[in-house]
Amino acid sequence: MFQTFKKLYQANLTTPIGFYRLFASILHSKTNLMVLLEFAARTYPDRIAIVEGTEQISYKTLYQETQQLAAQLQKEYQFLAGQKVALLCKNHIPFVQSLFALSMLGIDVYLLNVAMNTDQFDFLIKKHAFNAIIHDRNGEKLILTSNFKATCIPTHSSTTGYSIRQLAKQEFPNRYHLKKSSAGKLIILTGGTTGNFKTAVRKPSVFNFLNPFFALLNQLNLGNYRSVYILTPLYHGFGVAALLISIILGVKIILSQHFKAISAGQKMRMHQVEVLVLVPIILQRLLQELQEDPNLFEYNKVILSGGAVLNPTLVQKASSLVPNQLANLYGTSEAGFCVMATSNDLVKFPTSIGKKIKGVSIKIQDNKQQELPFGTVGMLCVKSNWTMSNKTTQWIETGDLAYINSSGYCFLCGRVDDLVISGGVNVYPIELEHILLQHPAVWQAAVIGIPDAEYGQRLKAFVSLQTKSILSASELRIWLKGKISGPQTPKEIVFLEQIPVTSLGKIDKKKLS
The missing domain is CATH 3.30.300.30 (ANL, C-terminal domain)
Known part of the structure; x- marks a missing residue:
C-alpha cells in the first residue's frame, strides 16, 4: 500500500492539489472519460499531450478543443445521450478528440476496425443502426461502398460540410449551455477474422479503471516515464486502454497511422520514447531493425506487448537484446486487462502470460464448468468489475485454453477451437x-x-x-x-x-x- 501511495504521489495523483483537481474534474465532467482529460489539463496544462506526424498539441489545448468539439457536435448535429456513433479511424488526434467528446455527451461509442470488409461493415450498420459515423480517409473507402445513409463526419477535411478538425477549433459562445452526461457505453469489436464481428460492450468508469492502472503503476513504474509510443490501433481494447492510462499520467503520446520499422525508429529517437505499446509482430520487426540500428532502443525503458500471443523465442530474443524491458499484458475484449507478466516473470517463465492483477479472479474450468486443479488444461475464465458485464459475480469465458501452476502463473495452450x-x-x-x-x-x-x-x-x-x-x-x-x-x-x-x-x-x- 505504501509503495502504491508513493508512486501515486510521484505521478501527482495523491498530493492535496492532485486530489482537488481530480475531485473538481469529476464534479465538472461527471463520470465520463472527459474526467481523465480534464484532470490532465488541470495538472499538466503545458505538457505536450499528443504528437502525430508534424502535429503536436498540449493537454490544455487538447482539453479546450475537445470541449469545443463536444459543443459543436451537440449544436450542429444534435448529438444526444444514448445515441450510437461509430469511430472508423486509425490513430490520430481527431480520433482522440472524438472519443472524449462523444463520451462527454453520453454517446454510445463504437470503435470499428478500418480493416474490415464491406460485408462485415454492412452487417454492423444493419445490426446497430448508427446515428452517425466519424471517419478518416481509411474509413471513407468502406463507407463509399456500403449501405450507410446517415450522418458521416470526416476527421480531417471536407468539401461539403464540417470536419472534426474544423469543429474542434470553433469556439462556442459563452452563453451556450453544453449538456454533459455520464459516460455512454464503449463498444469494442471482437472476432471478425472471418464472418461478422461481435461486440464487447463496456460501461467506462473512472473507478473501475483504477485497479488496472495501479497494477501498471506498481509493477512497471509507469509513473516515472514521460513519453509513450502507442503502436497498436486505438480501436482495439489494448490501444484505447494505453491511451487512457497515458493521459492520466500526463505523458507525451506519440501516434502513427501506419507502421514502418525505420520511421518508427526515427520517432523513438526524436521523441526519446521511454515506453512502447505494441503487438508481438511489431516487436519482432523492431528487434530485426535493431540489427541495422544498434541505438534504436536508446531511450526506451518499458515495452508493453499485448493483443496477441507472445511466443517464448521472441521473449528470449527481447530479453537478450533489450533486457529488463519487456512485459506481457493479457486480456480480451470481453474481459479487459486481467493478467500480466513482468520482465522478471518472463525470465523465469518465458511461456507464461503471468499472474492475475489485483481485483481479478481467474480459474480454469472443464466443459462442464467445473474448476480444474493446478497444472490441468482447460478454459481460462475471468471475472472483475471491469469486464464486459461490469459484474464481479459473473465469469467471462475467454475462449483460451490454459493452465495455472502452483505459484499462480498462467500458461496459454491456444484457443479452445485450436x-x-x-x-x-x-x-x-x-x-x-x-x-x-x-x-x-x-x-x-x-x-x-x-x-x-x-x-x-x-x-x-x-x-x-x-x-x-x-x-x-x-x-x-x-x-x-x-x-x-x-x-x-x-x-x-x-x-x-x-x-x-x-x-x-x-x-x-x-x-x-
Whole structure:
C-alpha cells in the first residue's frame, strides 16, 4: 500500500492539489472519460499531450478543443445521450478528440476496425443502426461502398460540410449551455477474422479503471516515464486502454497511422520514447531493425506487448537484446486487462502470460464448468468489475485454453477451437509453433489441425523463413526429431512467403488450410 501511495504521489495523483483537481474534474465532467482529460489539463496544462506526424498539441489545448468539439457536435448535429456513433479511424488526434467528446455527451461509442470488409461493415450498420459515423480517409473507402445513409463526419477535411478538425477549433459562445452526461457505453469489436464481428460492450468508469492502472503503476513504474509510443490501433481494447492510462499520467503520446520499422525508429529517437505499446509482430520487426540500428532502443525503458500471443523465442530474443524491458499484458475484449507478466516473470517463465492483477479472479474450468486443479488444461475464465458485464459475480469465458501452476502463473495452450485430438491424445498446436520458432531460419510459424483417416486429426505446419534463409521440409523434420512427441509430428509442412495476420497482428489461422 505504501509503495502504491508513493508512486501515486510521484505521478501527482495523491498530493492535496492532485486530489482537488481530480475531485473538481469529476464534479465538472461527471463520470465520463472527459474526467481523465480534464484532470490532465488541470495538472499538466503545458505538457505536450499528443504528437502525430508534424502535429503536436498540449493537454490544455487538447482539453479546450475537445470541449469545443463536444459543443459543436451537440449544436450542429444534435448529438444526444444514448445515441450510437461509430469511430472508423486509425490513430490520430481527431480520433482522440472524438472519443472524449462523444463520451462527454453520453454517446454510445463504437470503435470499428478500418480493416474490415464491406460485408462485415454492412452487417454492423444493419445490426446497430448508427446515428452517425466519424471517419478518416481509411474509413471513407468502406463507407463509399456500403449501405450507410446517415450522418458521416470526416476527421480531417471536407468539401461539403464540417470536419472534426474544423469543429474542434470553433469556439462556442459563452452563453451556450453544453449538456454533459455520464459516460455512454464503449463498444469494442471482437472476432471478425472471418464472418461478422461481435461486440464487447463496456460501461467506462473512472473507478473501475483504477485497479488496472495501479497494477501498471506498481509493477512497471509507469509513473516515472514521460513519453509513450502507442503502436497498436486505438480501436482495439489494448490501444484505447494505453491511451487512457497515458493521459492520466500526463505523458507525451506519440501516434502513427501506419507502421514502418525505420520511421518508427526515427520517432523513438526524436521523441526519446521511454515506453512502447505494441503487438508481438511489431516487436519482432523492431528487434530485426535493431540489427541495422544498434541505438534504436536508446531511450526506451518499458515495452508493453499485448493483443496477441507472445511466443517464448521472441521473449528470449527481447530479453537478450533489450533486457529488463519487456512485459506481457493479457486480456480480451470481453474481459479487459486481467493478467500480466513482468520482465522478471518472463525470465523465469518465458511461456507464461503471468499472474492475475489485483481485483481479478481467474480459474480454469472443464466443459462442464467445473474448476480444474493446478497444472490441468482447460478454459481460462475471468471475472472483475471491469469486464464486459461490469459484474464481479459473473465469469467471462475467454475462449483460451490454459493452465495455472502452483505459484499462480498462467500458461496459454491456444484457443479452445485450436485443440487437436490425434489418436485420442490432446495436442496443442501452440506447443509445436513454439518449437518451430526456435529454428534459426524460421521467421513465423502457424500450426492447425487437419483430418486424418488413421488418427482422426494430425497437425499441419506453415512456416515462413528469415530473409535469405534456405530450409527444406525434410531438413526441418530432421531438426524436429527428439524435440517433439509422436502426436506433435506434423503430417505436412508448408512454406509460405508470409504467414497471414490480422490488422491487430494475430496469426489468421482461418486463412490457412
